[in-house]
Amino acid sequence: MTKSRFAIDTLLVQAGNRGNHDQHHAISTPIYLSSNFRHQDLADVENFDPHKQYSYSRLATPTRRVLESTLAQLEGGAHAFALSSGMAAIQLVFSLFKTGDQIVTSDDLYGGSFRFFDYLTDHYGIHFTKWNGKDYQQLSQLITKDTKAIWLETPSNPTMKVIDINQVAQIAHQINPKLLVCVDNTFLTPVYQQPIQEGADLVVHSATKYLSGHNDMLAGVVVAKSAEISDTLAFNFNTTGSTLDPFDSWLLLRSLKTLSVRMQRHTENATRVSAALAKLPQVEKVLYPGVGGMVSFYVQNHDQVEQLFKRLKIISFAESLGGVESLLTIPALQTHHDMSETARLKLGITDKLLRLSVGLENANDLIADLKQGLADS
Numbered sequence: 001m002t003k004s005r006f007a008i009d010t011l012l013v014q015a016g017n018r019g020n021h022d023q024h025h026a027i028s029t030p031i032y033l034s035s036n037f038r039h040q041d042l043a044d045v046e047n048f049d050p051h052k053q054y055s056y057s058r059l060a061t062p063t064r065r066v067l068e069s070t071l072a073q074l075e076g077g078a079h080a081f082a083l084s085s086g087m088a089a090i091q092l093v094f095s096l097f098k099t100g101d102q103i104v105t106s107d108d109l110y111g112g113s114f115r116f117f118d119y120l121t122d123h124y125g126i127h128f129t130k131w132n133g134k135d136y137q138q139l140s141q142l143i144t145k146d147t148k149a150i151w152l153e154t155p156s157n158p159t160m161k162v163i164d165i166n167q168v169a170q171i172a173h174q175i176n177p178k179l180l181v182c183v184d185n186t187f188l189t190p191v192y193q194q195p196i197q198e199g200a201d202l203v204v205h206s207a208t209k210y211l212s213g214h215n216d217m218l219a220g221v222v223v224a225k226s227a228e229i230s231d232t233l234a235f236n237f238n239t240t241g242s243t244l245d246p247f248d249s250w251l252l253l254r255s256l257k258t259l260s261v262r263m264q265r266h267t268e269n270a271t272r273v274s275a276a277l278a279k280l281p282q283v284e285k286v287l288y289p290g291v292g293g294m295v296s297f298y299v300q301n302h303d304q305v306e307q308l309f310k311r312l313k314i315i316s317f318a319e320s321l322g323g324v325e326s327l328l329t330i331p332a333l334q335t336h337h338d339m340s341e342t343a344r345l346k347l348g349i350t351d352k353l354l355r356l357s358v359g360l361e362n363a364n365d366l367i368a369d370l371k372q373g374l375a376d377s
């Protein structure tokens with residue numbers, strides 16, 4: 001894909017506007033609910049161009065296509081796919097692999113990814129090797145002749161480790177140019193991180209989080225760097241069928257328009273909240289990568305957790321992240337519950353670790369809420 005002439009905030013706000021998908025030149029992209037599309041004649045079917053025309057909406061539908069071309073542009077890829085959830089997006093990427101393949105993954109991932117990878121090992125004989133996300137020399141030693149991909153999440157979830165995508169891609173592609181470097185870009189979004197520009201081959205998102213940003217929908221995204229990869233993915237996508245429906249495609253497109261402004265405010269709020277938390281005697285340690293809206297912190301003892309959840313008046317005790325409303329989770333009991341305790345503790349996911357998705361409320365109110373929640377009784 002040729003690089004856009006426009007800055008990312010312009011691309012985001014203009015998402016879906018001034019395309020040729022609607023005869024009336026609507027500013028807001030229409031929602032096309034039709035599941036199928038009429039053909040003009042036999043020649044229309046014989047010369048069908050799946051990249052431009054429509055036949056059946058699992059294959060393509062106008063609202064989703066506008067969304068997908070926007071997402072491809074934002075991440076600088078050849079093609080994007082909009083799916084029914086983040087896990088469906090991850091599953092689509094793994095449709096590229098087969099029994100006997102080996103995948104190297106960073107060690108601190110979304111809990112659902114670990115659960116899926118264990119399932120792939122048990123049912124399909126796909127093997128996973130964990131890399132600590134720090135030692136780049138060790139990474140090159142973990143890559144074998146069976147390695148097909150490297151799977152990264154950065155900053156990591158929930159301990160906020162930052163991985164140098166560029167360095168990983170260089171190491172991987174030097175060993176084998178066909179190795180697929182895949183990045184789950186849910187936490188930073190293309191506003192702050194564009195993995196394909198740094199050498200990655202595939203990007204995935206749980207669009208349930210920042211891309212949609214309002215805690216009101218479930219969606220996933222895959223962006224492929226090259227048409228070669230996206231052609232295989234397109235076949236698998238149409239074959240397995242976990243597509244995003246027209247209404248949610250529209251909702252996600254609508255949400256993208258404010259992504260840049262939201263991310264800026266998430267960062268401002270998270271910067272202030274993490275600084276305030278670090279000063280509290282009840283807080284042992286704060287983990288904040290300096291950008292984005294996710295902050296993790298350790299309280300001094302587990303008893304404070306129950307008290308905090310009970311006392312909070314603005315921040316909700318709930319799973320998920322990336323929405324306008326602030327949410328607090330305890331990864332050991334929620335997102336990472338399916339992991340073995342040994343593995344969890346090794347990563348620092350103790351029962352004193354909390355993960356805060358800093359929303360767009362006034363930062364002073366959020367800080368006051370945390371302070372009163374943590375204050376010694």
Ligand SMILES: *Cc1c(COP(=O)(O)O)cnc(C)c1O
Pocket residue numbers: 085086087088110112153157184186187205206207208209218219220
């Ligand atoms: C939530 C999440 C997922 C899974 O996405 P769903 O939309 O919940 O299916 C994958 N990766 C990360 C980093 C997430 O936070």
